[in-house]
Amino acid sequence: MSDQNGLIQFDTLIGIYPFTTFADGFISSMGEFEVSYAGYSGEVVMEIVQHELKFVVIDSTNDQIDSLENASIEIVGKPDVLFTNSEGWVVFDTIGRIDYMVSRTGYLTNYGNVTITQPEVVTVGLEPLRYIHFDLAGYKGDPVSGASIQIAEKVLITDQFGRASTGLSDGTYPYLVLAVNHLPFRDTIEVNGETADSTIMIEMIPVTYMLTFNVNDGLDPIVQATVEVEEDILITNANGVTSVNLLNGTYEYSAFAINTDTTTGTVVVDGDEVVETVVLTLISSLEELSQNGIQFYPNPAMDKITIEIDEMQEGTVEMINTLGALVFKTKLNSSKSSINLVGLEEGVYIIMIRNSERQFTGKITLRK
Numbered sequence: 001m002s003d004q005n006g007l008i009q010f011d012t013l014i015g016i017y018p019f020t021t022f023a024d025g026f027i028s029s030m031g032e033f034e035v036s037y038a039g040y041s042g043e044v045v046m047e048i049v050q051h052e053l054k055f056v057v058i059d060s061t062n063d064q065i066d067s068l069e070n071a072s073i074e075i076v077g078k079p080d081v082l083f084t085n086s087e088g089w090v091v092f093d094t095i096g097r098i099d100y101m102v103s104r105t106g107y108l109t110n111y112g113n114v115t116i117t118q119p120e121v122v123t124v125g126l127e128p129l130r131y132i133h134f135d136l137a138g139y140k141g142d143p144v145s146g147a148s149i150q151i152a153e154k155v156l157i158t159d160q161f162g163r164a165s166t167g168l169s170d171g172t173y174p175y176l177v178l179a180v181n182h183l184p185f186r187d188t189i190e191v192n193g194e195t196a197d198s199t200i201m202i203e204m205i206p207v208t209y210m211l212t213f214n215v216n217d218g219l220d221p222i223v224q225a226t227v228e229v230e231e232d233i234l235i236t237n238a239n240g241v242t243s244v245n246l247l248n249g250t251y252e253y254s255a256f257a258i259n260t261d262t263t264t265g266t267v268v269v270d271g272d273e274v275v276e277t278v279v280l281t282l283i284s285s286l287e288e289l290s291q292n293g294i295q296f297y298p299n300p301a302m303d304k305i306t307i308e309i310d311e312m313q314e315g316t317v318e319m320i321n322t323l324g325a326l327v328f329k330t331k332l333n334s335s336k337s338s339i340n341l342v343g344l345e346e347g348v349y350i351i352m353i354r355n356s357e358r359q360f361t362g363k364i365t366l367r368k
Helices: 286-291
Strands: 015-021 029-035 051-059 072-075 081-083 089-094 096-103 110-116 120-126 130-137 148-151 154-157 163-168 171-178 185-191 198-203 209-216 226-229 232-235 241-246 249-256 263-269 274-279 294-297 304-309 315-320 326-332 336-340 347-355 359-366
Touching: 051 096, 051 110, 081 089, 096 120, 110 120, 130 185, 148 163, 154 163, 185 198, 209 226, 209 249, 209 263, 226 241, 232 241, 249 274, 263 274, 294 347, 294 359, 304 347, 326 347
Parallel strands: 051 120, 130 198, 209 274
Antiparallel strands: 015 029, 051 089, 072 081, 072 096, 096 110, 130 163, 148 154, 148 171, 171 185, 209 241, 226 232, 226 249, 249 263, 294 304, 304 336, 315 326, 315 347, 347 359
16 A cells, blocks of 8 residues: 555565556556566556536526527636537536636626536526617717716726617616716616616716806996807896806807997817906997998887898898897898898897998887
8 A cells, every 4th residue: 555655665576567556536557567686666657537527508597598509618727618519518527626717708707616526517507798888978969989987897988979888797787977078977777688788878968167258348348238159149237247158169259239349259268267358349320330331220110120231242130139039030132121020029129230241230129
């Protein structure tokens, strides 16, 4: 019997001897050795007895035990990767403890271990991934690209179309969306069979900064001056001030008031509030207005007015109420035009007449 080092020593006569070795957990080995005057020293290698291990891989959410073909099984310490057959299983021989990883496209990877002392069948259930899609839109519905979505210890980045996708197992997941120049967005999603392959539409709120216009005539503030910037029409208050919230960017504006010339300019919004001072030049008299080549009458008016413009080019006429809302707009195609105002309510309006070369702003009263 071998000692703790696996050695066997004994005395015998010169000759040839057959032998058989056996030990628990090892395959028996047979052979012969020859003893001469010099003695004999030899080595017998015994193979460990291995047992058949059958891996069966199934879809864990399917009540009908749906076996999964082509699932991969990786055993720690072994270089080869095994794959399940069309019936969802694979067989190999092993012994002792093995640590394994079972994976398949569209499923959550399963890690585990098993100790083999006899033939075994191990069934591994894989949980399917539910694919969730995110679609981010920002200002004017434009896609928000390069945004990060933190969910289930993953960080997703939206593409040029504002989209990102991931696979998740069933459960409840909080998530956080971060994008440059937008407010953070937080929410929670419930992932299950009903929400699989669904799209989450997220409207990101842009970070805006206040742009304030101070409008005056060089000395005093101008009340009810009109400032047009981006797509907004602003009306100054009693202090000649009006404001709007805008994204970072460069904006062109025009400002005008009753009996003033129009002033245009450019303002840059870059990560902070901006105050823009606008000085409007007063037109001193009605004669000067006439000399400018623009007239309208009657004033007050009832249902229509006539507009005359010298050397007329194609232009427009707009009317704004005291709340700053654009209530009427039409094109001018001749030097003398009759404008129907039947649909407007009685009250005071700002009238703006303009073409590519000049602009007139005045006040008109409608009486019904």
